[in-house]
Amino acid sequence: MPHIIACLLAVLAGLVAQPAPASAAEEVVIYSSRHYGQEAAFEAFTRATGIEIRMLNGEAGQLFERLKAEGSKTPADVLLTVDAGNLWNAARAGLLAPVRSPELERNIPAHLRDPEHRWVGLTLRARTIVYNPKRVAPAELSTYEALGDPKWKGRLCLRPSGNIYNQSMLATFIRRHGEPRTEAIVRGWMANRPTLINGDTKIIEAIEAGQCDVGIVNSYYLARMLKKDPATPVALFWANQQTTGTHVNVSGAGVTAHAKHRANAIRLLEFLSGLDAQQMFADTSLEFPANPRAEPSAVVKAWGPFKQDELNVAAAGEFQAAATRLADRAGYK
Numbered sequence: 001m002p003h004i005i006a007c008l009l010a011v012l013a014g015l016v017a018q019p020a021p022a023s024a025a026e027e028v029v030i031y032s033s034r035h036y037g038q039e040a041a042f043e044a045f046t047r048a049t050g051i052e053i054r055m056l057n058g059e060a061g062q063l064f065e066r067l068k069a070e071g072s073k074t075p076a077d078v079l080l081t082v083d084a085g086n087l088w089n090a091a092r093a094g095l096l097a098p099v100r101s102p103e104l105e106r107n108i109p110a111h112l113r114d115p116e117h118r119w120v121g122l123t124l125r126a127r128t129i130v131y132n133p134k135r136v137a138p139a140e141l142s143t144y145e146a147l148g149d150p151k152w153k154g155r156l157c158l159r160p161s162g163n164i165y166n167q168s169m170l171a172t173f174i175r176r177h178g179e180p181r182t183e184a185i186v187r188g189w190m191a192n193r194p195t196l197i198n199g200d201t202k203i204i205e206a207i208e209a210g211q212c213d214v215g216i217v218n219s220y221y222l223a224r225m226l227k228k229d230p231a232t233p234v235a236l237f238w239a240n241q242q243t244t245g246t247h248v249n250v251s252g253a254g255v256t257a258h259a260k261h262r263a264n265a266i267r268l269l270e271f272l273s274g275l276d277a278q279q280m281f282a283d284t285s286l287e288f289p290a291n292p293r294a295e296p297s298a299v300v301k302a303w304g305p306f307k308q309d310e311l312n313v314a315a316a317g318e319f320q321a322a323a324t325r326l327a328d329r330a331g332y333k
C-alpha cells in the first residue's frame, strides 16, 4: 500500500509540474486504479487519434475521495477502476455522467454495463474455484455452495469478508438467491473453519504449499502464475456450470460528471471497447475481454469456455452493504 501512495504523490507532483498542453482539446485525463497492463491500449489510442492521455494512478478509494473533493474543478475526464462495486459507488455519488453510445452498446454485453449508462465494463474477471489436483478430483467440485460440505472442513482458503471481490460476489449471490439462502451458503463455509488469507495470489500459494486444498480466486491471478510457470500445481474449476454460472465482475470506466474533455473521453471508452484494445487488455491483464469478439490469451483460453452468471454486475454495488452485514451475521470475518 505505501508504494501506491508514493506512486500517487509522484504522479500528483508530475501533474502540477507539467506545463499546460498546447491544446486542451487534444487530451483526456484519466484517474485510474487499474493495476494491470493497460499501457499498450492507451498508447494505441493516442497513435490512432492524436489525443494525449494524462493518467493519475491511485487506489480506488483515494481516487473516489479525490474526485468528490474536487467537484466541478476536477481535471479528470475518465474514472477507470476495478470492480463494479467501485463503479457503482462512484455513479451513486454523482461522480459519473451517463453516456449513450451505440458503439459501446454494440461492443459490451448489457450485463457488463450500468443500466443507467454511467459506466461500462472493459475487462471481465471470473471469480471461481481453484484446487490442488493431487488432493482433489474435479468430480468432487461443483458449486460455491458445495464448499460448505463437511468434506471441506479445514481444507478451504478464503479472502476475508472485507475484501471487495468477495463483497461483490456475496452481493451477486444476494441478488441471485436472496439473503436467507446466501447466509446459509456463508454459514456452510464458516462451519468448515476456512483459513482466511488476504490475497488471491497468496491463496493460490497456500494451495500449492498444501495449507489448503480449495479456494476462491479471480482467474487472472492463477493465469499470471501459470504464464510464469506452466507447471504451477494448482488447477481451476468453473463453478456453478450446471446452475447459475460462474460469478464474474468487471474492471471498467465512466466519464466524469465534470469532464472538460467529454467528447475525447467518450472516444477513449469507445476505442477501449473495440477489438484491438480489447485484445491488448486480454493479452496483458490475463482477464477476459469484455467484448466477446476478442479472444482471451492462450493461457486463459486453455481453461476452455465457461458459463458466466449473466446477472447485471451492478448488483455488486446495489447489494454491497447488505453483503457486508450478512457476512457479519454469519461470523465471516
Ligand SMILES: [Fe+2]
Residues within 6 Å of the ligand: 218
Ligand atoms: Fe485484482
